[in-house]
Amino acid sequence: MQRYFTITQLTQEFDVTTRTLRFYEAQGLVTPTRRGRQRLYTPGDRTRIKLILRGKRLGFSLNEIKEMIEMYGSSPGESGQLRLLLDKIAARRSELAEKQRDIELTLLELDEVEAGAMVRMSELAGRTRAEEA
């Protein structure tokens, strides 16, 4: 049961460079503790990195990702801030829903392209058999 991860452990696990992790730190996306100069990443830091990379795969910018991550930790005491938080959540949800639709459409189009390719494939096979005969 390991309490801390070194930077290289994480770069290997997530296939990123140290430069990348330090950059994320400079942007305030993670804040590993230090033993002397050395960075020590907690399991919590590791989770945040996972969130960051997931956000990137979905095409969010680091700034957007930062906002989302901050939503996770925040528990605003004031009702106005709570409303703002709920609004942000709703906004993100509809963005994600749009991405879902985009994916569905793209998958459908891939189906069509593939179907076309299969047809061509069988045409080729037929021609080959004909030539063999």
Place this chain on the structure above:
Amino acid sequence: MQRYFTITQLTQEFDVTTRTLRFYEAQGLVTPTRRGRQRLYTPGDRTRIKLILRGKRLGFSLNEIKEMIEMYGSSPGESGQLRLLLDKIAARRSELAEKQRDIELTLLELDEVEAGAMVRMSELAGRTRAEEA
């Protein structure tokens, strides 16, 4: 029934700048015809622009998008090329599937954040009623 779109029509419809559309053209992503110097976009060009923007929303780079768009138009006559095409399709599909999973996870987390916020909200409401009494 309009055969052509001007560049500004499309910038308004898709909320992009002319610079953007010209840039996409320079990258070979669209190739509007010309009347003199002026660009004329066909409905087909318009569709391609839609595809580009959809790709961007999903976090694909313009190069990746170009590859995908070229897949659509391609009908390779040779079986090796066909295999390559099918492989690319499969690769894209799994990428998209990963994005779908990423979205699901993110949505679940948003649910949690929202639930937390609702709890806080009702706490605040309770306190307010208590103070009124």
Place this chain on the structure above:
DNA sequence: AGATGAGTTGACTTTAACGTAAAAACACTG
């Protein structure tokens, strides 16, 4: 003819997200 407005080209600038290289600090290993 002059002004107005849409469109074009070309060049330079910007921003995000890192890459790369240099120099120095530590930790161990023979």
Place this chain on the structure above:
DNA sequence: CAGTGTTTTTACGTTAAAGTCAACTCATCT
């Protein structure tokens, strides 16, 4: 204790995807 490997800081470079600005063309309106 010299050498080796890992990590750190600092600083400059790079790439993708446009933004911005200037000068120009062309058609149209007055």
